Amino acid sequence: MSILTRLFARDETSREPVYPDSSFIFTPPKQALMELTQRRRDLFLKREVLNNLTPHGRIFVKKLTRICGVVFRQVASPTNDVERFLTMTSHLGLHPIILEYYGDKFVSAGNMYKRSLGKMPIYNHTGTDGRDIVHYKTIVDFNSYVGKPLSSVMCRNGASLIEFHHSLLQKMTRFDVSGQCIDATEWFQSAGVRASNYYEQFLSLFIRDAILFEYFTPTKAERKFVQEVFIPSYKKVEARYNLKPLIIELVPKNKAGRLFWDSYPTEIKEFF
Numbered sequence: 001m002s003i004l005t006r007l008f009a010r011d012e013t014s015r016e017p018v019y020p021d022s023s024f025i026f027t028p029p030k031q032a033l034m035e036l037t038q039r040r041r042d043l044f045l046k047r048e049v050l051n052n053l054t055p056h057g058r059i060f061v062k063k064l065t066r067i068c069g070v071v072f073r074q075v076a077s078p079t080n081d082v083e084r085f086l087t088m089t090s091h092l093g094l095h096p097i098i099l100e101y102y103g104d105k106f107v108s109a110g111n112m113y114k115r116s117l118g119k120m121p122i123y124n125h126t127g128t129d130g131r132d133i134v135h136y137k138t139i140v141d142f143n144s145y146v147g148k149p150l151s152s153v154m155c156r157n158g159a160s161l162i163e164f165h166h167s168l169l170q171k172m173t174r175f176d177v178s179g180q181c182i183d184a185t186e187w188f189q190s191a192g193v194r195a196s197n198y199y200e201q202f203l204s205l206f207i208r209d210a211i212l213f214e215y216f217t218p219t220k221a222e223r224k225f226v227q228e229v230f231i232p233s234y235k236k237v238e239a240r241y242n243l244k245p246l247i248i249e250l251v252p253k254n255k256a257g258r259l260f261w262d263s264y265p266t267e268i269k270e271f272f
Contacts, residue, residue, distance in 0.1 A: 049207055075161065101184055
């Protein structure tokens with residue numbers, strides 16, 4: 001799931017169905033690709049989107065020169081869902097971009113994804129009861145960095161947290177980190193710190209400049225995010241342009257609740 005969905009605290013012990021009307025958000029992959037190709041030819045639409053972005057947003061969108069698929073993570077790292085994203089974009093012929101947010105604050109509790117950057121869940125196997133079994137590798141002294149920007153966090157081995165995860169991503173997937181990981185901190189912070197302030201700006205990217213890959217896990221906190229932030233922002237963007245933001249479902253709904261997607265492949269152990 002995207003970084004923005006993780007700005008809300010998760011209740012991992014209480015998984016409930018996602019907001020019931022969220023299925024209309026997604027567009028089938030081939031249709032999304034066809035729509036994006038057509039919309040990018042519309043120069044009036046291009047000007048309209050640019051005019052509605054903040055100055056930092058206009059700078060950001062100019063970096064999307066190719067037909068792109070985008071996934072959003074605070075720090076790009078080779079989790080199983082990111083590897084699925086790279087496979088899907090490859091099959092669709094999309095240039096993969098990982099949008100990041102280095103200015104967000106590091107936490108030790110209340111946000112599973114941020115915590116997992118410092119205490120990494122590594123996939124072991126799936127039990128006979130269907131539960132994913134993981135073990136953890138702690139790479140950060142949490143007491144030293146809780147509440148500080150992710151950009152300032154250092155690992156126990158002396159590397160910065162961002163550099164550490166980028167190195168793993170490059171080794172595991174040969175991903176071009178320098179060219180295909182883009183930090184959106186200036187853009188988001190200029191629009192407002194809260195997700196509700198900048199999410200409408202973010203979704204405007206997927207009117208004619210790129211396709212978002214997203215999924216929602218069935219938790220109370222994520223349902224709250226979908227209801228209170230995602231759906232209202234989505235509808236505002238759709239009404240403004242009379243077009244749907246182009247979003248492909250990254251993980252099938254019936255598999256979105258698995259711990260597997262937020263964990264790391266077993267093979268990552270050889271790179272520690």
